[in-house]
Amino acid sequence: MSNKKVGSVINLFISSDGASHRTTKDKLILDELGVKEDKFYNKNAERSVLISSIQSYLLVKEKNIDIPHGYLGENILMDFNPYSLDIGTQLKIGDTILEITQNCTICNHLAVIDNSIPELLKNDRGIFAKVTQNGNIKVNDGVYIYEQNNS
Numbered sequence: 001m002s003n004k005k006v007g008s009v010i011n012l013f014i015s016s017d018g019a020s021h022r023t024t025k026d027k028l029i030l031d032e033l034g035v036k037e038d039k040f041y042n043k044n045a046e047r048s049v050l051i052s053s054i055q056s057y058l059l060v061k062e063k064n065i066d067i068p069h070g071y072l073g074e075n076i077l078m079d080f081n082p083y084s085l086d087i088g089t090q091l092k093i094g095d096t097i098l099e100i101t102q103n104c105t106i107c108n109h110l111a112v113i114d115n116s117i118p119e120l121l122k123n124d125r126g127i128f129a130k131v132t133q134n135g136n137i138k139v140n141d142g143v144y145i146y147e148q149n150n151s
Contacts, residue, residue, distance in 0.1 A: 007080025007143040009093060010054055012037040013070040030096050031134040035075050045130050046101040050074045050090075052126035053081040057122055065114045073107070073124050079128035080143050081134035082127055093144040102128050 013022040017039045029036040034048030041048070052074035060067055067079055078094065082100065089100045104126040106118040 001091065005142050006145055007078050009076060009078050009137060009139055009141045009143065010105075011069050011077040012139055013075055013077070015040065015073070021067050022073070024070065025050065026139055028075060029135045030098075030130050030131045030137065034131065038075065047096055047128040049076065049129045050104060050129060051076045051078065051082060051125075051129055052104075053077075053083065053100070054079050055081045056121055056126065057102040058134050059113075059120060060117060063114075063116060063120060065117065065139050067113055067117070071113075072110070072121070073104075074126055076137065078143050082143075083124060085127070090132065090146040091129070094135055094137040094141040095133070096131060096137050097133035097146055098129035098130050099132045100127050104128055 007129045010027050011026050012033060014025055014037050015022055030049065032045060034045065035041060041058040049074055052072045054077060056072055057067065057069065085100055087100055087102065091098045106116065106125055110117040
């Protein structure tokens with residue numbers, strides 16, 4: 001088990017029922033059912049937290065496409081790219097521990113701004129995680145690899 005700092009939280013978001021955009025938050029409260037106040041709370045524990053990297057936004061920006069942070073549907077935007085981490089890897093952020101459960105697939109809503117976005121981000125939209133230790137995450141919190149799955 002390690003506790004290596006790999007990055008920091010840039011921004012936090014929740015989705016609200018009926019809202020077309022994500023709401024920026026200074027702090028997220030998480031438990032085993034997901035992100036409290038988020039419309040996906042208590043829907044699917046394995047997909048309860050979506051984590052994206054700033055790298056996804058930079059990939060799109062390289063093609064002269066501007067999308068606002070939060071547009072990828074993430075709850076947590078960070079300056080570390082976690083997409084190559086193994087399923088089962090645990091991240092400690094704030095006093096919360098999240099376990100990576102799967103890569104995020106591309107949704108068609110991303111083509112609304114530009115048709116090339118789904119193809120451009122097919123492997124770089126984000127990862128889903130489940131909460132294995134309840135807690136809070138704040139903007140600027142460090143991101144640590146808590147436990148690496150060695151399978």
